[in-house]
Amino acid sequence: MPDREPAGWDGPAILVEDLHKSFGEVQALRGIDFSVERGRVLGLLGPNGAGKTTAVKVLTTLLAPDRGRALVEGRDVVRSAAAVRELIGLAGQSAAIQEELTGRENLEIMARLYHLGRTEARRRAGELLALFDLADAADRPAKGYSGGMQRRLDLAASLVARPAVLFLDEPTSGLDPRSRIGMWAVIRELVAAGTTLLLTTQYLEEADELADEIVVIDHGRVIAAGTGEQLKGRIGGDVVEFVVVDPGRLAAAVDAVASLGDGEPTVEAGDGRVAIRVGSRGSESLVLTVRQLDAAGIRTEGLGIRRPSLDDVFLALTGHGAEADSAPAERRSRRRPRAEAGVTRRDGTR
């Protein structure tokens, strides 16, 4: 077993200072700083190409930075790479499992790589298969697993050696909303057991659910940091939204609800959509909106509360959406299917 708290180190579990990394012309990291206290969860939030995976690769010793430094439990990821590897677990963006082997075989091989004896390897594999709800599928080849099962197996593999610090690169990408929530539950259990966790995500909702602290990165720079509440506070909290059925009644609708929001309601004349920023007074404001519109005899569609999305955060912080106009077409087209997977939908009524 690696020693988890090296003598003399009482600093943060992860410390990143002025990290730079370029690939030829592309500056993937342009000087990022953050730290994670032991036992805490940091969400690294950003759109495609922001630099999330590059940061994870530097922290997990897979890439050397051009400048700056990164420490894991006080150990330098470049100078003490072997020591860092002893302490960490990584579930990368693409699963590292061997598809022709069964789930159990995958975990046992991983355990043997970490020098666990045969009996201990079997025991640990069984324990993790049960923890990740894979016991029934344990002896089937992993190539027959669903995407969610493969992700869970990959996460299980990253935990074989009981790492003190765990890195999860977009652990729920490609999962349907139900599997995503299942994965959140698993991650919460790990954290409750004391693991320090850095996870990357493109979803504000996910970072907000799981992380104590969120660092937002864009084009290789930190553009904001704080708790989910703080970030949402910067963009004014929840939004009550509805569409006025009769375009002739749009102005009357805005008048009816004008006093309910923070500032003037915004109107998208094109489709008669009205949005009211209501801070944290979500459900109360929803009820009041319904009453006011009823009293004024205005028919609406799609009335509901929308929580702030990553797009809203980006709009507020940078003046452009998460999909910057400068993003290459390839990046844009890759983001699309994930957004449709359900979590960043803008119709998030509760």
Ligand SMILES: Nc1ncnc2c1ncn2[C@@H]1O[C@H](COP(=O)(O)OP(=O)(O)OP(=O)(O)O)[C@@H](O)[C@H]1O
């Ligand atoms: N090996 C590489 N060679 C060249 N460019 C790279 C390499 N790895 C990353 N990049 C570039 O560096 C930038 C940051 O990439 P990175 O993979 O860190 O982003 P990301 O935030 O993880 O994005 P995604 O959400 O799509 O996973 C991108 O412009 C990417 O094209």
Ligand SMILES: [Mg+2]
């Ligand atoms: Mg990535």
